[in-house]
Amino acid sequence: MSNILEIRDISRSFHGRTVLQSIHLQVERGELFGLLGPSGSGKTTLIKLMTGMDRSDSGEIHILGEKVPKLSLLKRIGYMAQSDALYNELTARQNLQFFASLYGLSGVRRNERIDAVLRVVDLLDHKDKTVAAYSGGMKRRLSLAISLLHEPELLILDEPTVGIDPVLRQSIWQELLALRDQGTTIILTTHVMDEADKCDRIGLIRDGHLTAVDSPAALKERSGTTTLENAFIVLGGGVLA
Amino acid sequence: MRTRALALRIIRQFLRDKRTLALIFLAPLLILTLLNFIFNGQPITPNIGTVQLPAPIIERLNSTDANVTTYTNQAEAKQALEARDLDAILSLTDGKPDLILEGSDPSMNQAILLRLQKVMQANTPTIQPNITYLHGKEGMSSFDYFGPVLIGFFSFFFVFMIAGVSFLRERTTGTLERLLATPIRRSEVVGGYLLGFGIFTLLQATLITWFAIEVLGMYMVGNFGLVLLINLLLTLTALTLGTLLSSFASSEFQIIQFIPLVIVPQVFFSGLFNLDAMAPWLQKLSYIMPLYYGADAMRGIMIRGESIGDIQLDIYILLGFSIVFALLNIAALKKQRAI
Numbered sequence: 001m002s003n004i005l006e007i008r009d010i011s012r013s014f015h016g017r018t019v020l021q022s023i024h025l026q027v028e029r030g031e032l033f034g035l036l037g038p039s040g041s042g043k044t045t046l047i048k049l050m051t052g053m054d055r056s057d058s059g060e061i062h063i064l065g066e067k068v069p070k071l072s073l074l075k076r077i078g079y080m081a082q083s084d085a086l087y088n089e090l091t092a093r094q095n096l097q098f099f100a101s102l103y104g105l106s107g108v109r110r111n112e113r114i115d116a117v118l119r120v121v122d123l124l125d126h127k128d129k130t131v132a133a134y135s136g137g138m139k140r141r142l143s144l145a146i147s148l149l150h151e152p153e154l155l156i157l158d159e160p161t162v163g164i165d166p167v168l169r170q171s172i173w174q175e176l177l178a179l180r181d182q183g184t185t186i187i188l189t190t191h192v193m194d195e196a197d198k199c200d201r202i203g204l205i206r207d208g209h210l211t212a213v214d215s216p217a218a219l220k221e222r223s224g225t226t227t228l229e230n231a232f233i234v235l236g237g238g239v240l241a
Numbered sequence: 242m243r244t245r246a247l248a249l250r251i252i253r254q255f256l257r258d259k260r261t262l263a264l265i266f267l268a269p270l271l272i273l274t275l276l277n278f279i280f281n282g283q284p285i286t287p288n289i290g291t292v293q294l295p296a297p298i299i300e301r302l303n304s305t306d307a308n309v310t311t312y313t314n315q316a317e318a319k320q321a322l323e324a325r326d327l328d329a330i331l332s333l334t335d336g337k338p339d340l341i342l343e344g345s346d347p348s349m350n351q352a353i354l355l356r357l358q359k360v361m362q363a364n365t366p367t368i369q370p371n372i373t374y375l376h377g378k379e380g381m382s383s384f385d386y387f388g389p390v391l392i393g394f395f396s397f398f399f400v401f402m403i404a405g406v407s408f409l410r411e412r413t414t415g416t417l418e419r420l421l422a423t424p425i426r427r428s429e430v431v432g433g434y435l436l437g438f439g440i441f442t443l444l445q446a447t448l449i450t451w452f453a454i455e456v457l458g459m460y461m462v463g464n465f466g467l468v469l470l471i472n473l474l475l476t477l478t479a480l481t482l483g484t485l486l487s488s489f490a491s492s493e494f495q496i497i498q499f500i501p502l503v504i505v506p507q508v509f510f511s512g513l514f515n516l517d518a519m520a521p522w523l524q525k526l527s528y529i530m531p532l533y534y535g536a537d538a539m540r541g542i543m544i545r546g547e548s549i550g551d552i553q554l555d556i557y558i559l560l561g562f563s564i565v566f567a568l569l570n571i572a573a574l575k576k577q578r579a580i
């Protein structure tokens with residue numbers, strides 16, 4: 001089967017409040033898939049269920065044919081959390097060395113990969129600075145670099161471009177598209193419409209419901225609108241102003 | 242390898258945090274030095290009042306390093322005693338020495354009794370008591386007696402705090418979650434912490450013990466390596482307990498709240514205080530305090546020169562504590578990741 005991710009009837013609630021309501025979703029190998037939704041709609045919750053950080057109340061998630069959670073799966077997934085989880089006392093390179101070792105990289109190979117990912121996120125010149133001295137955008141890029149270290153088959157990125165300036169955002173998107181062209185499957189979340197436009201397919205999420213899943217063009221067509229923003233409103237059951 | 246990577250990361254973080262390093266290594270030395278001054282400090286010079294004592298006795302009393310004041314009647318001397326101008330009154334009743342102690346300060350009482358003993362010995366050589374010491378030596382100070390417990394306590398206390406806060410930060414900054422999104426095992430996380438911190442705690446234990454013995458001159462007749470071993474076991478217990486309890490704290494401040502709950506009771510039951518007056522069932526609480534076993538072993542080694550055979554029970558129990566806490570740690574991580 002070519003589905004790299006299969007979500008079946010996932011629900012999750014916190015303290016009696018439903019945050020995700022019976023989500024079904026399939027993502028195919030080699031896709032760049034975007035989860036688009038306003039903040040608080042449940043994107044991060046869904047992402048954490050995919051990586052096995054959180055447990056659903058019901059339903060199942062399968063990744064690469066294996067049921068989540070599974071330790072060996074984590075080796076094949078690259079993950080970037082919404083909030084940067086970095087060791088501020090250490091330099092960028094030391095952070096990368098640490099995570100590279102956790103993914104089983106060592107020796108020359110490890111150093112090669114570290115340089116490669118630093119180049120991708122344009123931090124090569126700042127690799128020996130402590131992370132405490134990094135700006136928000138630089139931390140975001142370092143987090144992305146960490147997720148790329150072990151060349152995973154599946155990248156799960158939670159709001160990867162938040163706080164990154166437009167020029168760099170462009171170059172990161174170029175890199176993501178290049179990775180997809182090389183066969184990496186990418187699932188990311190965003191609340192920026194023009195980013196969602198670049199995805200192969202997007203899932204619209206609102207108040208814990210996945211209201212529509214399709215390519216950006218098909219979504220616009222289906223809702224009879226010209227922008228994704230309007231499509232989002234119409235397909236979410238809203239009325240255009 | 243992951244365990245080693247985690248340990249290396251912890252060491253690197255530590256080396257950047259100069260203040261925490263100073264806390265681990267220098268604070269115990271500073272406090273020990275202060276306590277050394279408090280317990281060892283000035284030789285005590287008691288103020289002794291005498292009432293109608295023969296001149297030779299007064300002379301001998303004077304030579305024992307005491308401030309002697311002679312009074313003509315008991316009432317006058319009593320007044321001075323009540324006003325704390327005197328620490329004791331010595332008089333003769335029917336040829337027998339009659340001593341009234343002020344009694345507030347136990348170490349003062351002891352000092353005076355010691356002087357009286359000397360004076361009386363010289364007076365009646367025939368009933369001179371023969372004093373021998375099973376352990377320790379004449380003039381062994383309170384510091385020598387408390388010292389081994391204090392060494393263990395400081396190792397325990399600082400490692401408990403720092404390990405607790407470090408692990409808490411790992412959780413609250415989200416790095417623990419990020420860490421657990423890698424293929425690291427929960428046991429490797431705990432193992433990495435043990436290894437990374439273990440190296441520092443070994444250094445800390447060596448420094449504290451060396452300083453107490455060589456610089457402060459703490460009484461020590463046992464094996465230095467054994468002292469280190471016990472110290473290391475004690476800090477491993479502190480490390481595993483600190484990280485375990487940090488899962489029940491949500492801020493650094495809440496870690497501090499563990500001090501009265503976890504640390505202070507251990508001090509009471511560690512042998513620093515005599516528990517004979519306590520209800521027997523309460524005394525038994527000491528059996529669940531890691532510091533009790535550490536202190537018992539440290540004292541045994543340093544004061545009584547005990548060998549590894551004599552303290553093996555303490556070693557097993559401390560190891561047991563560490564293993565149980567480490568396993569609970571691994572289980573507690575399930576809260577963060579189910580596998």
Ligand SMILES: Nc1ncnc2c1ncn2[C@@H]1O[C@H](COP(=O)(O)OP(=O)(O)O)[C@@H](O)[C@H]1O
Binds near residue numbers: 015038039043044
């Ligand atoms: N651990 C949690 N405990 C309680 N509520 C939570 C928890 N995690 C998320 N939520 C709630 O779930 C909802 C969705 O959050 P989230 O998935 O982070 O949204 P998004 O990532 O789309 O902004 C929010 O209302 C949030 O408050």
Ligand SMILES: [Mg+2]
Binds near residue numbers: 040043045082158
């Ligand atoms: Mg989010």
